[in-house]
Amino acid sequence: MTVRTRFAPSPTGFLHIGGARTALFCHLHTRRVGGTFILRIEDTDRERSTQEAVDAILEGLHWLGLDPDEGPFFQSDNTDLYLAAAHRLLAEGKAYRCHCSRETLDALRTTQREQQIKPRYDGRCRTRVAQDGEPAADDQPFVIRFKTPTEGVTAWEDQIQGTIRFQNDELDDLVLVRSDGSPTYNLAVVVDDHAMGINLVIRGEDHISNTPRQIHLFQALGWEIPRYAHMPLLHGADGSKLSKRHGAVSVLQYREDGFLPSAVNNYLVRLGWSHGEQEIFSQAEMEQWFDVRDVGRSAAIFNLSKLQWVNGHHIRAAHPDQLLPDLLWQLARRGIHHPDPQLVRAIIPEFQPRAKTLVEMADKCLFFFVDSVLPYDDKAARKYFDPTPPAPFCALLSALAALPEWQVQPIEAAFQQTVAQYGLEVGQLAQPVRVALTGTASSPGIYETLHLLGREKSLHRLTEGANRLQNTPPAATPAEKS
RNA sequence: GUCCCCAUCGUCUAGCGGCCUAGGACGCCGGCCUCUCACGCCGGCAACACGGGUUCGAUUCCCGUUGGGGACGCCA
Numbered sequence: 001m002t003v004r005t006r007f008a009p010s011p012t013g014f015l016h017i018g019g020a021r022t023a024l025f026c027h028l029h030t031r032r033v034g035g036t037f038i039l040r041i042e043d044t045d046r047e048r049s050t051q052e053a054v055d056a057i058l059e060g061l062h063w064l065g066l067d068p069d070e071g072p073f074f075q076s077d078n079t080d081l082y083l084a085a086a087h088r089l090l091a092e093g094k095a096y097r098c099h100c101s102r103e104t105l106d107a108l109r110t111t112q113r114e115q116q117i118k119p120r121y122d123g124r125c126r127t128r129v130a131q132d133g134e135p136a137a138d139d140q141p142f143v144i145r146f147k148t149p150t151e152g153v154t155a156w157e158d159q160i161q162g163t164i165r166f167q168n169d170e171l172d173d174l175v176l177v178r179s180d181g182s183p184t185y186n187l188a189v190v191v192d193d194h195a196m197g198i199n200l201v202i203r204g205e206d207h208i209s210n211t212p213r214q215i216h217l218f219q220a221l222g223w224e225i226p227r228y229a230h231m232p233l234l235h236g237a238d239g240s241k242l243s244k245r246h247g248a249v250s251v252l253q254y255r256e257d258g259f260l261p262s263a264v265n266n267y268l269v270r271l272g273w274s275h276g277e278q279e280i281f282s283q284a285e286m287e288q289w290f291d292v293r294d295v296g297r298s299a300a301i302f303n304l305s306k307l308q309w310v311n312g313h314h315i316r317a318a319h320p321d322q323l324l325p326d327l328l329w330q331l332a333r334r335g336i337h338h339p340d341p342q343l344v345r346a347i348i349p350e351f352q353p354r355a356k357t358l359v360e361m362a363d364k365c366l367f368f369f370v371d372s373v374l375p376y377d378d379k380a381a382r383k384y385f386d387p388t389p390p391a392p393f394c395a396l397l398s399a400l401a402a403l404p405e406w407q408v409q410p411i412e413a414a415f416q417q418t419v420a421q422y423g424l425e426v427g428q429l430a431q432p433v434r435v436a437l438t439g440t441a442s443s444p445g446i447y448e449t450l451h452l453l454g455r456e457k458s459l460h461r462l463t464e465g466a467n468r469l470q471n472t473p474p475a476a477t478p479a480e481k482s
Numbered sequence: 483g484u485c486c487c488c489a490u491c492g493u494c495u496a497g498c499g500g501c502c503u504a505g506g507a508c509g510c511c512g513g514c515c516u517c518u519c520a521c522g523c524c525g526g527c528a529a530c531a532c533g534g535g536u537u538c539g540a541u542u543c544c545c546g547u548u549g550g551g552g553a554c555g556c557c558a
């Protein structure tokens with residue numbers, strides 16, 4: 001039988017990293033078994049659902065390469081279906097009308113909490129109906145409640161958690177239809193899971209307590225119960241469920257921050273799942289090996305530095321052309337709107353091993369694209385540049401200026417010659433040159449940097465550097481002071 | 483409070499009774515490489531929550547304790 005899974009977010013906010021992981025697990029599992037991955041937007045709460053959230057979720061999934069095979073479907077389009085199921089249950093005596101006011105229910109819960117027992121509906125309207133038939137007060141607002149079995153146990157073999165069982169008398173009669181006539185979550189889920197032929201539900205373990213209720217509904221409606229796999233939650237640094245308040249940001253924020261979707265997926269898949277001692281996975285490997293039944297049962301804490309490390313791997317493994325659009329976008333955000341695409345493409349390989357994110361890459365390569373001479377970093381200037389004697393620096397400048405061809409080999413030769421002439425180590429010349437070129441003490445190889453920066457910019461910056469060296473009085477000249 | 487779930491280095495994990503003086507990865511600390519920074523390589527620090535069982539033998543099985551998380555809505 002073909003596996004059909006669904007990812008069912010409610011559009012009340014962006015897609016955060018925890019939701020993305022749920023979607024990823026659904027997606028990967030269906031890929032491996034050749035199943036169908038369905039996206040269903042659970043917008044039965046019309047008050048809190050927004051179009052912006054729908055768009056953000058769609059965009060986030062798309063960025064991660066988790067586009068659904070079917071959907072998105074919207075529960076708001078299926079209201080009739082849900083209500084039909086509710087009325088069928090009502091007609092079959094498996095549900096009833098409850099006229100309790102919110103105030104009554106609030107008071108009930110308050111009392112129960114005070115008595116330190118689990119807050120739950122006590123079924124007072126269920127018994128009244130049993131005695132009196134349909135209550136007369138149909139003009140009064142009412143909700144439709146499900147008659148939850150009062151005895152026995154409900155259990156299922158969870159694909160991740162193993163056997164989970166609930167005592168039925170722990171559960172109360174849940175609301176199926178609100179007093180405004182709209183269906184609630186548990187009803188809609190069951191009707192849709194059935195209607196869409198969902199046979200494997202992969203979701204967060206915060207839904208475990210909904211599962212016995214949903215099983216009851218499947219049974220009452222006479223429908224086949226899907227298999228369930230409840231994934232352990234992803235926790236924030238404080239160890240509690242990821243929330244908007246604590247650490248949960250949109251997955252699209254990770255795009256902004258220079259992460260690759262393949263890296264985010266790779267990082268996420270290793271939270272609760274492993275394949276031998278392998279850490280780095282391609283999308284194809286994940287799709288080939290991931291099985292939801294291999295997922296562990298304990299929650300994981302989100303760890304940014306591991307994500308960064310994984311991202312670094314994916315940046316290094318990527319073809320430079322793949323990185324080009326993202327780097328151009330990052331440069332644009334830094335005010336570099338029309339860099340020479342050839343140059344950008346050419347420098348990428350130099351920065352792949354040097355950047356864990358594209359943000360870092362853009363920051364580090366910025367010196368290639370600005371026109372003005374960069375201000376020198378204080379520490380770099382003090383340590384490497386200012387102590388440099390002007391003579392070899394100027395000699396190198398002349399040698400470079402005289403180069404017939406601006407290529408790596410001749411540049412290196414000029415360096416070697418100057419270094420030999422003055423009896424220096426390469427670093428003694430390379431570092432001040434690096435500071436003059438980049439304003440910092442770190443960059444790709446100095447020959448490559450000179451070559452890629454180009455003759456004009458290089459000579460200009462070196463000339464400025466030479467001037468600075470020559471105009472700076474030697475460090476220890478107390479003469480001027482006294 | 484009640485119910486459900488979880489429990490190996492700081493973090494992610496391997497381990498499915500003896501192969502464990504507990505393996506890998508991130509991070510951290512040394513070192514090597516080296517024109518800098520990275521990458522890469524080598525090494526180090528670092529964990530089976532506790533108490534009972536079961537067993538010839540428990541990280542591994544069972545029970546309890548403690549700790550953590552989740553759920554208790556006319557939200558999803």
